[in-house]
Each structure stands twice: as structure tokens, then as C-alpha cells.
Amino acid sequence: MNAWPMLGVLVIVVGFLLRFNAVLVVVAGGVVSGLLAGFDVPHLLAMIGDAFVSSRALLMVILTLPAIGVLERCGLREHAARWIAAMRGMSLPRLLISYLGLRQILSMLGMTNVAGHPQTVRPMLAPMSEAAHERDQGRPSSEDEAKKVRALAAATDNIGLFFGEDVFIALGAVLLIQGFYANNGIELAPLSIALWALPTAIAAFVIHALRIVIWRRRLQKEALGGDRD
Amino acid sequence: MIGIDFAIDLTALFLLVSALLNFRDRQWRNGSFWLLLSALFFGGDAVLAAKAHGVLWPQELAGVGVVVLALLAPGVGKRYPSLPPQAQRQASAHRLGHKLFGPALLIPAITVLVTLIGGHLHLGGETLFDPKRKTLIGLALACIIAAVAAVRAGRQRPATMATEGRRLLDTLGWAALLPMTLAALGVVLNQSGVGQDIAQAAAWIIPTQSLLACVLAYGVGMAVFTVVMGNAFAAFPVLTAGIGLPLLVHQHGASPAIIGSLGMLCGYCGTLLTPMAANFNVVPVRLLELDDNWAVIRAQWPTAVVLLAFNLVALYVLA
DSSP: OOOTTHHHHHHHHHHHHTTOOHHHHHHHHHHHHHHHTTOOHHHHHHHHHHHHHHTGGGGGGGGGHHHHHHHHHTTHHHHHHHHHHTSTTOOHHHHHHHHHHHHHHHHHTTOGGGSOIIIIIIIIIHHHHHHHHHHHHTSOOOHHHHHHHHHHHHHHHHHHHHHHHTTSTTSHHHHHHHHHHHHTTOOOOHHHHHHTTHHHHHHHHHHHHHHHHHHHHHHHHHHHHHHHO | OBOHHHHHHHHHHHHHHHHHHHHHTTOHHHHHHHHHHHHHHHHHHHHHHHHHTTOOHHHHHHHHHHHHHHHHOTTTTSSOOOOSOHHHHHHHHHHHGGGGHHHHHHHHHHHHHHHHHGGGOEETTEESBOGGGHHHHHHHHHHHHHHHHHHHHTTOOTTHHHHHHHHHHHHHGGGGGHHHHHHHHHHHHHHHTHHHHHHHHHHHHSOTTOHHHHHHHHHHHHHHHHHHHSOHHHHHHHHIIIIIIIIIIIITOOOHHHHHHHHHHHHHHHHTTOTTSHHHHTHHHHHTTOOOTTHHHHHHHHHHHHHHHHHHHHHHHHO
């Protein structure tokens, strides 16, 4: 057993903690691991080049940018924010929890590409969340607070996606599990795998919804405390 | 038949236009970065075709390209063009109202439509869309239609598609590249056998008679492995072959469906915790202009940790 390639992983961990550029850190880690595993340089470069080119589909999400960019120029974010601010009974927890539920259900039905950070979070959910939060607080947010709200909106999208998608039987996760077991001589129906993801999906909804509510309470308390000073 | 090359070439074209716009503004670093990436996109199929014929130098050249991209990466996206002033956007928002949502909603609507019915459309005796990649082809098609609809709805010049797309691409900067470099890293780590070594070592250390110890090793192992690899799909076969299948399923008689499903979900909790899952945790930092690379992870780690505990309890009770 050659344990030296593990140093590549160490390079990545240290690089991330020291906040070097992430792309540089990852490529450096790969090169270190590959060299320590005893690959010669041309072979290693070929391996990296081949893997990179084969994963081009990962970048295709940038195709949404021209449409989103034009809409932003025309005031999409401003409109989304104003629309939410004018909505009766709307609050940040209600907005985010509804989004979380909707995102989970859509992912469970296999519609994972319907939403995402470039398509929905940046142009719509983020400005809506900021507007809802300012309404809750009854005052404009500081830049720091607005950033926290946007980060929470992004986190909500991730959690909704992850803990919906593997309830869907024809998506990557379930098929990967089924394929793995099939290779090891165990035949499983996709549905029997998908159903066991359901309890965690419900738990994810409850836990994250509670966290959103608690997050706001804590912020309100801080604001009250701040007023008294 | 419309295949995946259509979507790849469209992405390459967008990268090329963004590169040229950057050169026009004398943003040499941004411009070179997007130009090189565009070349890798256009040339990718030739690289893969050459490999199929046993010609390896194009792959090696692509590898050199990736290393150069990594060296250019720091600083790409530091500067990007700004939007028209807030007042102008407010006025436009007021004028256009809900019309602005239309094109944004076209993207998911058309993507889903092509995914659902794309496999059944025929033209001149052959299927119109490659049935295996119809989601991505649908996405590419949806993005073109939505961009045209946005230009029409906002009465903008068609050239704004390019300039505004480039503005957002520059905002994204080097983070755009991270998912692909991580995929390459995953391949190298796999070939180096790093994963198998760790799983073997773990299986050797843990007291295998104890169900609790096995559950903890498997569930926490999935989460930690995913944190390192950035992807639960990469961690799953390694950990399940190393711990899940031999110890939990064979030795302790656990149900493979439960082990598989909950094991994967433990991995997903790890995905919420790692900058290696760039698409989810780093790309939004850039897109939402949050400055701190850990901002999104900071917002989601408590959910991930509590949920991981839930999964471990579920694994122990159900298995």
C-alpha cells in the first residue's frame, strides 16, 4: 500500500484553510497525488486533460447567464424585491420555508434543473429574501446582514435540492446505488432504495425550517439588545 | 439529430465572445482565461476522438491547458462591469413589472418540456434530440429562447445578451472552473488508489463485532470522504465496498436498500460542509457577492450536522 498520494489531499486541505485560490489548490493537489502515486508527467497531464474535457457538461449552467444578465439590467432583482415587500403576511421564514418545500417536491419529481443558484437564487430568491428581511426588521439591513440573508437563501436552495433528489427513482443517486449493488450480485428495485430516503427528506425540511425561524429570532433579539444600548 | 455537441459548442461560443469583450476592455487576464477555456471546449471532442485512436498528445496538451488555467485563475473575476444605476433599473422594473419573470421562468419550463417529450419528437425518421442527453440539450435551447425573450421584453439591443452574459461570467470568475477541476482531481485520486487505502485502513481498525462501531464508521466515513472528495457519488462505491457491504450487510445482516440510501444521504450531509462541492458552496458565494468563501457553508453547517446525527440514528435503528 502506497500511502504517499494522501499528501495530495493534505495539500488541498491546507490550501483551502490558508485561502489560496481554490482552482490552483485543487490542481496542485491533483498533481502532487499523481506524482507521488508514481505516474510520469505526460501520463498525469493526459489523465487530467482527459478528465477535464470529459466533464465539460458541468459548466453548461453558464448558458443561463445571458438571459439572466439581460433581465437584471432591466430590473428583475428590483422587481422581485418590491413584489415580495408588497405582499401581505410575507416574512423571511415564510418565504424561505415555502421555497425549501417547493424545491424538495420538484426535486423529488425529478425536476432538479428547474431552480439553482444562477437561475433562481441570484435573480429572484436572494433579492426577495433581502426585501422580506428588511420588512420583518422594519429597517434597511446593513451590508453584512444582507450578505447573511443571501447566504441563507443559497443554503436553503442546496438543502432543498439534495434532500429531494434522491427520493426520485430515475436520478443519479438511486441509479448509482442500484448499479453498485447489481455489480455485487444484489438486485434491488429502485423504488425500495428511494423510499428509504423519504424519512431523511422530511427530517431535513423540519430541521432547516426550524433553523430559519431560530435564525430570525436570534437576529431580532440582537436588534432589540442593540436598541437598548 | 441534435446532440450534446450543440450545447458544448454554444458554451464554447459564449466563452469566446466573453474573452473578446474582455480583450476589448484590456482585461488581459480574464480574456486569456476564457479564451483558453473556450479552446478546450471547442477542441474537447477532437481530444477524445484522438484518444479513441490511441493518439495521446492532444490529451497531454489539454492537461497543460488545465495547468495554465489554474495558474491564471487567481485574480480572474476580480473586476467585472457594473449594471446601469439603481434608479434606472427601478424605473425599468416599474415599467415592465411581472413581464420580467416570464423569460426567467422560460428556462425551467422549456428544459422540463424537452426532458419530458424530447425523446418522442421525430424529424425525417430520426429522433430530434439525443435521448440520453436531452436535459442538457433542453437547457441550452431554453437559454437561447429565454435570452431572446428577455431582450424583446426589455426592448434591449441584441448585443446586451453578450455584454450582460459576460458581466455575470466575470462575476463568477475562477469559480466557474472549480467543478471541472474537481472532477479531474477525483479521477487522479481514484487512479492513485487513495480512497481504497483509507477504507481498508478503517475496516482494519474498527471493532467489527460492534454494530454501532460499524454504523459510525460507515456513516461518518461517508460524510468525511465526501468532504474530502467534494462528491458523495465518489465516496459511495469506496465506502460501501470497504465497510457497508462486507461489515453491515454481510456480517450484521442489514438491509442493502437502507444501507445504500442512508449511506448516500450521510454523504450529502458532507456535501453541505465542503468547499470541494464547488457548484453548491463556492459558486453561489461568487454569484451573490458574499466575499467570504465559507459564507454558504457557515449558513448550512448546523442543518448538516443535525441531519447527519439523524441519519446515523436511523441507520442504527433500521439496520
